[in-house]
């Protein structure tokens with residue numbers, strides 16, 4: 001096989017360039033790079049989105065775990081349980097949450113809310129929770145019949161900070177359900193950054209929750225967080241084992257099962273699309289290699305006449321094709337990673353440009369690419385080295401195959417067939 | 423002492439052309455001794471190139487035996503064919519068939535690289551071979567930058583680089599003008615004389631044929647004395 005590296009290198013560099021000579025290998029490299037760039041960017045973007053959405057659900061809604069029951073324990077019993085759980089090693093926080101539906105009315109139309117009654121100092125006790133609750137207006141304050149409204153709920157109710165708002169809940173008095181009107185003051189308007197999640201949310205204090213929400217029209221549970229989610233499995237087993245039989249424990253995976261399976265299927269669809277993109281890029285290598293070998297038929301004949309073995313020839317062509325693919329892969333991955341890393345500023349600058357163009361031509365409101373109705377406002381991109389390398393390696397392996405196929409065919413060429421035509 | 427390099431006995435070759443079968447070579451017999459040169463002449467289409475192709479293992483004879491440099495050429499598998507072409511013979515065609523992406527020196531050194539000879543040594547020997555055919559100054563040029571005569575001289579250097587026992591030359595100067603023709607012809611004969619290589623030369627030129635030790639004529643599928 002000696003000499004194939006030399007031939008490969010020359011085939012790749014094309015020592016003497018004639019103007020009309022095509023550059024199939026350059027095309028193959030470019031094709032691979034151009035398919036890998038969007039692939040890597042989409043992969044990072046989608047993953048960051050999915051991770052961001054999951055993190056928001058986990059940190060603001062489902063907690064890392066919940067303890068529920070079918071019975072109707074007293075407020076003190078709930079509190080005792082929460083304290084007991086919170087005292088466990090490996091558990092960062094655990095508190096009682098009571099939540100239920102209510103009707104609300106401010107200046108605008110009547111609308112439904114999901115009241116979430118939490119400890120008054122919740123964001124302080126759980127900083128991760130606090131991190132994901134951002135305020136458009138006002139701040140976290142649940143004292144004295146205060147209520148915090150989700151951005152979308154506030155918009156629909158036409159409520160703003162300082163407004164009086166009437167909350168209609170169901171109260172159970174002497175076995176009868178009667179409506180109860182609770183006047184409250186809006187102290188803040190918040191968002192989790194993901195509208196699907198907080199569309200109907202309103203926070204009230206836990207004390208108000210016990211007060212306003214009837215047992216029959218609400219749920220109560222202990223929500224807890226681990227100090228480290230990654231190392232929580234032993235602690236989780238421990239918690240489940242020490243619970244009295246009346247309590248049922250659920251992990252965040254169980255609680256978010258539908259969300260996770262939805263996101264998982266989104267991921268699989270993306271995977272299929274990515275596979276198709278890679279296959280197209282690899283087919284591009286295949287056609288380029290066919291071109292290259294066709295262009296070099298006479299050369300192959302000559303090489304054989306001078307005692308070059310078919311193995312050397314196919315190795316040389318395969319190596320040249322692989323080298324082109326490798327360059328395309330490295331370039332594509334590097335550019336893709338770079339773009340992924342800066343995706344937020346790229347999106348921001350596209351938005352900025354669109355806004356500028358929009359401003360010149362129309363009076364319509366500027367377009368928002370990452371509308372929070374569907375997406376996160378800022379995508380927390382993490383570099384996915386492993387996935388990126390796997391994509392690179394798979395593409396490389398397929399490219400080697402795509403280069404080898406035409407190369408080995410070409411190497412079987414009978415010299416006479418080509419030399420005779422001259 | 424048996425010094426026979428090439429022995430062709432009863433070689434025949436026919437081509438199918440539609441319903442007809444063209445019997446190009448009927449029964450060719452030929453012997454070539456080490457260092458000897460034979461010129462084969464004959465009308466166009468008489469099968470001269472076909473004969474050379476059979477001996478070079480580029481095509482298979484229908485019948486007969488071809489023994490060249492210790493190889494039974496007609497029965498060679500791909501691997502042995504490679505060895506045969508790499509070590510035993512050298513081709514010079516009417517057209518140079520140099521690789522266009524390689525310089526003259528690289529073209530000449532390729533057959534050595536294929537035999538596993540180190541790059542440096544191959545390069546040095548290629549430069550020397552180019553010197554011997556008088557185009558040392560052109561060693562870094564690509565085929566497209568060489569004149570027809572220079573290309574043919576590079577092709578000759580390439581054919582000789584592995585010190586083959588037999589050179590198969592098919593109208594090696596057929597594409598050259600008068601002036602270059604005699605220069606390249608003289609080179610061929612001086613080079614093979616110096617290296618003791620046998621030569622089987624196909625030509626239309628009586629002038630060139632005269633320079634060979636013997637001339638034979640291919641006619642009606644038979645190789646005869648003229």
Ligand SMILES: Nc1ncnc2c1ncn2[C@@H]1O[C@H](COP(=O)(O)OP(=O)(O)OP(=O)(O)O)[C@@H](O)[C@H]1O
Nearest residue numbers: 437438439446464465466467468469470471472473
């Ligand atoms: N593969 C083939 N298929 C069909 N016919 C062929 C094939 N190869 C050669 N021939 C025929 O065999 C005959 C001899 O061809 P060849 O090339 O050996 O002639 P030649 O003596 O070298 O002629 P020239 O002097 O013109 O080069 C020609 O008629 C040619 O058409």
Ligand SMILES: [Mg+2]
Nearest residue numbers: 470471472592
């Ligand atoms: Mg001919």
